[in-house]
Amino acid sequence: MAKKKGIIRGPWPQHNPQTSREASYSKEANNVVHGWWTRQGDPPMSTNTFRIRTRRLFTNLSVALDALSYVHKLFGNEKEIWPDQFERAIALIRDVKEPIQKLSQLLENTSQLPVTAVPLRYPLAIALHDADKQLQDVIVLITQLCNKEVSPRQVAKQTQKIQYTLELIRSSCSEILQKGYSLLEEVHRQKQIVNL
Numbered sequence: 001m002a003k004k005k006g007i008i009r010g011p012w013p014q015h016n017p018q019t020s021r022e023a024s025y026s027k028e029a030n031n032v033v034h035g036w037w038t039r040q041g042d043p044p045m046s047t048n049t050f051r052i053r054t055r056r057l058f059t060n061l062s063v064a065l066d067a068l069s070y071v072h073k074l075f076g077n078e079k080e081i082w083p084d085q086f087e088r089a090i091a092l093i094r095d096v097k098e099p100i101q102k103l104s105q106l107l108e109n110t111s112q113l114p115v116t117a118v119p120l121r122y123p124l125a126i127a128l129h130d131a132d133k134q135l136q137d138v139i140v141l142i143t144q145l146c147n148k149e150v151s152p153r154q155v156a157k158q159t160q161k162i163q164y165t166l167e168l169i170r171s172s173c174s175e176i177l178q179k180g181y182s183l184l185e186e187v188h189r190q191k192q193i194v195n196l
Contacts, residue, residue: 120190
């Protein structure tokens with residue numbers, strides 16, 4: 001038996017995609033019943049549900065962002081930072097990261113979004129992606145400082161990087177909230193136009 005390159009032979013039946021049986025399987029695959037277990041048959045959420053979910057996440061983001069001021073003050077002091085303070089700082093940053101990730105997931109699932117929100121979601125999705133990246137970067141910077149992966153000479157420079165990134169995060173989150181509320185207003189306006 002000649003071996004063909006790239007094909008693994010074994011005791012199981014050989015797969016030949018050109019068989020008619022394969023064609024009948026692909027036809028049957030199109031007849032799959034969708035339901036709650038596939039999440040594909042669900043209708044899009046109403047604009048009211050979308051508004052409620054996004055506003056809840058915006059509120060969570062605002063609360064977490066207020067708590068982030070502690071982290072900014074912590075790295076603004078010239079005092080030594082203790083390990084438990086590093087852990088608290090990272091936990092507060094993750095509190096900001098959570099609503100951002102949930103908002104991203106909400107916007108990525110276009111089959112569940114109201115039809116009017118789908119084409120309008122891009123500016124907010126981009127802002128969410130940027131903020132998520134900044135949050136991940138500041139977690140890495142703080143972890144390096146906590147684990148003493150930075151030389152004593154570079155501690156001040158690392159602290160400045162952390163403060164700068166925290167300011168970027170605050171600015172990005174303000175932009176997210178502004179774009180998010182603009183999205184909600186535009187979706188509501190589009191709904192009113194459709195209902196006329």
